[in-house]
Amino acid sequence: MTVSEQALDTGALDGIGAREPILKIRGLVKEFPIMAGVFRRQVGAVQAVSGVDLDLFAHETLGVVGESGCGKSTLGRSMLRLIEPTAGSVTFGTEDVIGASKSRLRELRRDLQMVFQDPYASLNPRLPIRDIVGEPMVIHGVSKTEARERVGELLKRVGLLPEHGNRYPHEFSGGQRQRIGIARSLALRPKVIVLDEPVSALDVSIQAQVLNLLDEIQDEYELSFIFIAHDLSVVRHTSDRVAVMYLGRIAEVAEKDVLYTSPAHPYTQSLLSAVPVADPRRERSRQRIILQGDVPSPANPPSGCRFHPRCPVAQDKCKTDTPELQDIGGGHQVSCHFPLQTGETLLERLNELGREAVISSKTSSDSSASDLPS
Amino acid sequence: MNEPLLTVTNLNVGFGTKSGIVQAATDINFEIRPGEVLAVVGESGSGKSVTALALMRLHPDNTIITGDVQFNGLDLLNLNDRDMRAIRGSDVAMIFQDPMTAMNPVFSVGAQIVETIRVHDSAVSKQDAWSRSVDLLQLVGVPEPKRRASQYPHEYSGGMRQRAMIAMAIANEPKLLIADEPTTALDVTVQAQVMEVLHEVQAETGSAMMLITHDLGLVAGSADRVQVMYASRLMETGTIDQIFYESRNPYTMALLDSTPDVDGLKENLEPIPGNPPSLLNPPSGCAFRPRCSFAADVCAGEVPKRIPVGDDHDSRCARIDELAVLVGETS
Numbered sequence: 217m218t219v220s221e222q223a224l225d226t227g228a229l230d231g232i233g234a235r236e237p238i239l240k241i242r243g244l245v246k247e248f249p250i251m252a253g254v255f256r257r258q259v260g261a262v263q264a265v266s267g268v269d270l271d272l273f274a275h276e277t278l279g280v281v282g283e284s285g286c287g288k289s290t291l292g293r294s295m296l297r298l299i300e301p302t303a304g305s306v307t308f309g310t311e312d313v314i315g316a317s318k319s320r321l322r323e324l325r326r327d328l329q330m331v332f333q334d335p336y337a338s339l340n341p342r343l344p345i346r347d348i349v350g351e352p353m354v355i356h357g358v359s360k361t362e363a364r365e366r367v368g369e370l371l372k373r374v375g376l377l378p379e380h381g382n383r384y385p386h387e388f389s390g391g392q393r394q395r396i397g398i399a400r401s402l403a404l405r406p407k408v409i410v411l412d413e414p415v416s417a418l419d420v421s422i423q424a425q426v427l428n429l430l431d432e433i434q435d436e437y438e439l440s441f442i443f444i445a446h447d448l449s450v451v452r453h454t455s456d457r458v459a460v461m462y463l464g465r466i467a468e469v470a471e472k473d474v475l476y477t478s479p480a481h482p483y484t485q486s487l488l489s490a491v492p493v494a495d496p497r498r499e500r501s502r503q504r505i506i507l508q509g510d511v512p513s514p515a516n517p518p519s520g521c522r523f524h525p526r527c528p529v530a531q532d533k534c535k536t537d538t539p540e541l542q543d544i545g546g547g548h549q550v551s552c553h554f555p556l557q558t559g560e561t562l563l564e565r566l567n568e569l570g571r572e573a574v575i576s577s578k579t580s581s582d583s584s585a586s587d588l589p590s
Numbered sequence: 591m592n593e594p595l596l597t598v599t600n601l602n603v604g605f606g607t608k609s610g611i612v613q614a615a616t617d618i619n620f621e622i623r624p625g626e627v628l629a630v631v632g633e634s635g636s637g638k639s640v641t642a643l644a645l646m647r648l649h650p651d652n653t654i655i656t657g658d659v660q661f662n663g664l665d666l667l668n669l670n671d672r673d674m675r676a677i678r679g680s681d682v683a684m685i686f687q688d689p690m691t692a693m694n695p696v697f698s699v700g701a702q703i704v705e706t707i708r709v710h711d712s713a714v715s716k717q718d719a720w721s722r723s724v725d726l727l728q729l730v731g732v733p734e735p736k737r738r739a740s741q742y743p744h745e746y747s748g749g750m751r752q753r754a755m756i757a758m759a760i761a762n763e764p765k766l767l768i769a770d771e772p773t774t775a776l777d778v779t780v781q782a783q784v785m786e787v788l789h790e791v792q793a794e795t796g797s798a799m800m801l802i803t804h805d806l807g808l809v810a811g812s813a814d815r816v817q818v819m820y821a822s823r824l825m826e827t828g829t830i831d832q833i834f835y836e837s838r839n840p841y842t843m844a845l846l847d848s849t850p851d852v853d854g855l856k857e858n859l860e861p862i863p864g865n866p867p868s869l870l871n872p873p874s875g876c877a878f879r880p881r882c883s884f885a886a887d888v889c890a891g892e893v894p895k896r897i898p899v900g901d902d903h904d905s906r907c908a909r910i911d912e913l914a915v916l917v918g919e920t921s
Binding site: 283284389391392419420421422423424425427428446447448449450452453473476486487488490491492493494495496498499504506507508510511574576 | 633634747748749750777779780781782783786804805806807808809810811830831834835844845846849850851852853854855856859860862863865866881
């Protein structure tokens with residue numbers, strides 16, 4: 217089956233055309249058991265990722281955004297089998313990653329690497345940097361002298377000095393540690409790197425350094441990135457395409473500019489309107505749709521569309537029918553029964569439905585304040 | 591202009607450590623006026639939280655504090671412990687980043703608000719205080735406040751806990767709210783809810799707010815005035831528009847240039863090279879000098895003073911007079 221045939225089958229990939237994905241994820245599910253009682257019997261399961269389809273193309277950055285608990289990190293880890301997925305398929309080139317034997321998986325890890333969020337927890341504190349960065353090479357049979365030489369080059373490439381190889385992780389700042397993590401991920405010349413919140417532990421001035429570094433090495437090493445983050449501004453700066461996750465499912469996928477300028481999913485639009493911008497004038501003129509409530513527990517997800525209890529424009533169908541991810545043109549996919557049209561705002565939809573939502577804008581906030589109890 | 595509510599003069603905060611004294615806040619001078627929102631921004635370790643904790647005298651034992659803090663006619667640094675306790679939670683209240691550690695896990699949320707009320711006014715009966723705490727929970731947007739008041743903090747979600755903490759903080763209608771990274775632990779949609787509640791509450795009670803944050807977006811949406819801190823010192827102070835549109839300080843400018851924009855108005859991010867200095871062993875002269883693209887020999891000399899550059903606007907930069915020209919050349 218070719219990609220386009222399969223695309224017709226799933227209805228998910230129309231319009232992407234002939235481009236062959238380097239990494240193809242279909243129906244990926246990861247469940248965690250819920251144990252209870254003295255005998256630790258399984259009483260249920262949390263579906264952290266429930267049926268995700270995604271494509272990563274060569275030399276692109278696919279951003280994966282969502283709020284905490286939406287399953288974005290679990291998705292990243294299970295697609296590389298750092299944790300074993302419950303169901304679904306992951307294909308790297310022509311090779312089945314999920315079905316690969318242990319020894320074959322080790323081979324595949326040369327090509328599929330990961331950078332973690334916490335630069336303090338992901339580096340062994342008892343090893344010098346030289347060994348941390350060189351370890352993947354030694355495991356994969358590179359001679360020690362060659363490994364040492366390449367460690368020096370890698371450290372230089374990520375903006376550190378070769379002499380730093382003799383030091384230990386605690387001697388470095390957060391940003392430098394993240395550079396070390398990146399050097400380690402580059403050691404085996406991978407093709408795909410999954411970056412799980414690579415800059416969220418860093419201050420903004422350092423964050424920009426690391427983002428620019430990632431940009432450079434992507435061109436130089438011809439890498440494809442899956443960039444997992446909660447920060448929509450950062451994702452806009454780094455990604456070519458963006459997938460928005462909500463409670464274990466993909467809500468929307470689109471080219472970056474399409475997603476940010478004409479989001480079709482009500483969740484994407486309200487998420488974008490909630491992001492503060494570092495520009496007082498734009499903040500003052502901005503109308504912000506305030507979503508009610510919190511993200512529900514994935515152990516007990518809502519029926520139908522998982523977003524419906526918080527969706528200001530939900531209709532009856534949304535409570536009962538689960539929307540499929542469907543293409544609405546040009547590779548823009550959305551899982552919503554009533555997607556917003558290009559240029560249509562959530563406010564317009566609300567008016568059309570004759571509903572009110574909590575809207576915050578600097579002009580209205582004073583009048584809407586309720587009375588303080590005395 | 592109104593009399594300031596809080597006036598901080600020459601405040602210095604240091605920590606004694608094995609390797610010497612870490613100067614965490616140096617030469618801090620500022621005031622907060624009634625009803626205004628003053629944002630304090632800076633990266634981790636810049637001294638913004640330390641300053642707030644020192645004002646409230648919530649610092650650890652190894653801290654050395656000098657200077658003068660006047661709040662509403664009271665000399666905060668020289669009050670006895672009893673009077674200081676009377677002020678905390680009544681006239682000045684704090685909201686912390688992590689409500690789980692700021693609340694007591696073994697008392698219900700309602701009981702903790704009752705305690706906050708009755709500690710400061712024992713004339714209020716338990717019943718009255720309870721019904722007031724239910725009203726307060728309602729005010730901050732906790733659904734079913736009657737039932738929720740008898741629940742414990744662990745039964746609340748992160749956003750709800752932060753609302754409960756706001757309810758507790760405003761229970762005694764403080765004149766000053768100090769909010770230290772109040773939404774950093776929250777998701778962006780919940781952050782929007784909590785900031786909305788804070789604004790409503792603040793507009794309603796007329797209290798002033800000191801908002802400590804690293805998020806320039808949050809500042810742009812909420813503050814009247816801004817103070818930018820770097821390596822324990824105030825670098826620039828001004829109204830929100832002065833700081834964002836007419837900044838006269840290289841650090842502020844660099845910080846703005848390195849902040850990504852969700853509307854995609856920035857083509858490239860300009861990182862600030864290098865790392866923040868160690869406060870144990872800061873560089874001579876201006877602490878930002880090693881990372882500053884405008885640094886010159888003069889910057890290595892004395893620590894630059896804060897120079898007024900407009901109404902309510904000042905900046906700490908040795909090359910301030912040349913800065914406008916220098917910025918024009920590089921852009």
